[in-house]
Amino acid sequence: MKWGVIGAGGIADRRAIPALMKDSENKLVAIYDRTFSVAEKLGKKYSVPFFSNAETMLKSADCDAVYIATPVFCHKTDSLLALSYGKHVLLEKPVALNAKDGAEIVDAFVKAGKFVSVGYMLRFHNLHVKAREIISSGGIGKVNGIRIRFSCWYPRIENAWRQNKEQGGGGVIMDLGVHCLDLAEQLLGEEITLVESFYATQTFDYEVEDGAVIIFKTQSGVLGHIDVNFNVPDNASESKLEIYGDGGYVICNGTLGQEETGELLFLRAPQDGYSAIQNRTTDAPQKFSADGGNLYLKQFRDFAANASAEKHDYFFADRTVRIQRLVDKIYAEK
Ligand SMILES: NC(=O)c1ccc[n+]([C@@H]2O[C@H](COP(=O)([O-])OP(=O)(O)OC[C@H]3O[C@@H](n4cnc5c(N)ncnc54)[C@H](O)[C@@H]3O)[C@@H](O)[C@H]2O)c1
Structure with missing residues (x-):
C-alpha cells in the first residue's frame, strides 16, 4: 500500500x-x-x-x-x-x-x-494478544476485575495543543486514558457499559487534567479501574495491567508504551474449598516475554x-467512537 x-x-x-x-x-x-x-x-x-x-x-x-x-x-x-x-x-x-x-x-x-x-x-502487542488468548480460553476462569496503570511526565510546554482543552479535547484521559479503555475492551472481548471518573490538575498549571482515576463496568459485570497520569516522572512510570478471574490472573508489566517490551505473568490457580489460612500459592506463574517487534509496523500491515x-x-473504528462516548460522559460530569 x-x-x-x-x-x-x-x-x-x-x-x-x-x-x-x-x-x-x-x-x-x-x-x-x-x-x-x-x-x-x-x-x-x-x-x-x-x-x-x-x-x-x-x-x-x-x-x-x-x-x-x-x-x-x-x-x-x-x-x-x-x-x-x-x-x-x-x-x-x-x-x-x-x-x-x-x-x-x-x-x-x-x-x-x-x-x-x-x-x-497497543492491541498489536504480542503480550496483549497472548493475554486475550488466555482470557478467551478460560485460562483465568471467569474474569471479575481489571486494573490498568499508565503514566508519563508531561510538564507545561508553551503552545502545546495537548495542554489546551479546545485543541486536545481534554488532558491525560484523552491521551492515555483512551488507550486503556480501548485495551480493556480488547482484552476482555466485551463492551464497557458504565464509566465514572475523578480527575484533577494536580501538578502542572495547564488547563487540562494531569491525573485521573477511571472506574468502569462491562456488559458481563467485570469491574475495571484505570489510573492515568501526566505527573509521574518517566523513571517512576511503571506501567501495569492486571486481570483477575476466579481461576487465576494475567499480569502484564511494562507493556504500555511505544515499544513492544515487558513481560506477562500467567497464574492458573483455581480453588475448590474455603481455606481460613488463606495461604498464597507457592506455584510460580508462567512467564512470557515481549517479542520486541514494532507495534506501528504491525498496525500498518493489519490496516493494509x-x-x-x-x-x-469497521469494528475497531466503531469501538473508538464508543470509547469517545465514554470519555464525553466523563468530561460532561465535571
Ligand atoms: N499512538 C501513539 O503511540 C501516539 C503517540 C503520540 C501521539 N499520538 C497521536 O498522534 C497525533 C499527533 O500527535 P504528536 O504528538 O505527533 O503531535 P505533534 O504536535 O508532535 O505533531 C503534530 C503535527 O501536525 C502538524 N499540524 C498540522 N495542522 C496543524 C494545526 N492546525 N495545528 C497544529 N499543528 C498542526 C504540526 O505541524 C505537527 O508537525 C495525536 O492525535 C496524538 O494523540 C499517538
Whole structure:
C-alpha cells in the first residue's frame, strides 16, 4: 500500500514513518505538514516529495492511503479531506474531539466504501494478544476485575495543543486514558457499559487534567479501574495491567508504551474449598516475554491487509467512537 502522511510531527517522525520505511509491503510516497520547514526536513530525511498544502499532496501524490497524525482538533477535517480524494485513512488516536465528530468520520468512510481505522497500536502487542488468548480460553476462569496503570511526565510546554482543552479535547484521559479503555475492551472481548471518573490538575498549571482515576463496568459485570497520569516522572512510570478471574490472573508489566517490551505473568490457580489460612500459592506463574517487534509496523500491515482485501471491517473504528462516548460522559460530569 502506498502512503501519504498528513502531520509529520512527533509520533509520525519518531515511530510511524520509520516503521513504514522498514516495510516491504508498505511504502511512504509523500509527506505533508502545515509547517514548511517540518515538511521539508522530513521529506529530505525520508527522500520523498514534501508538501505544505494537504490538497496539493492529495491531488498529486500517487497514494492509496493516508496516515494522519495531526493534533486531535484537526482529525475530522483532515480525515474527511483525505476521503474526498478517495483515500483510506489510518487516523491517530483518539478518533476526534468528541464522539459526534468521531461518528461523522466513521459514517462518511462507511458510506464511501473506504477503510478507516484508529491508531490504538497497543492491541498489536504480542503480550496483549497472548493475554486475550488466555482470557478467551478460560485460562483465568471467569474474569471479575481489571486494573490498568499508565503514566508519563508531561510538564507545561508553551503552545502545546495537548495542554489546551479546545485543541486536545481534554488532558491525560484523552491521551492515555483512551488507550486503556480501548485495551480493556480488547482484552476482555466485551463492551464497557458504565464509566465514572475523578480527575484533577494536580501538578502542572495547564488547563487540562494531569491525573485521573477511571472506574468502569462491562456488559458481563467485570469491574475495571484505570489510573492515568501526566505527573509521574518517566523513571517512576511503571506501567501495569492486571486481570483477575476466579481461576487465576494475567499480569502484564511494562507493556504500555511505544515499544513492544515487558513481560506477562500467567497464574492458573483455581480453588475448590474455603481455606481460613488463606495461604498464597507457592506455584510460580508462567512467564512470557515481549517479542520486541514494532507495534506501528504491525498496525500498518493489519490496516493494509484489511484495506486491500476490500473486506473493510469497521469494528475497531466503531469501538473508538464508543470509547469517545465514554470519555464525553466523563468530561460532561465535571
Ligand atoms: N499512538 C501513539 O503511540 C501516539 C503517540 C503520540 C501521539 N499520538 C497521536 O498522534 C497525533 C499527533 O500527535 P504528536 O504528538 O505527533 O503531535 P505533534 O504536535 O508532535 O505533531 C503534530 C503535527 O501536525 C502538524 N499540524 C498540522 N495542522 C496543524 C494545526 N492546525 N495545528 C497544529 N499543528 C498542526 C504540526 O505541524 C505537527 O508537525 C495525536 O492525535 C496524538 O494523540 C499517538
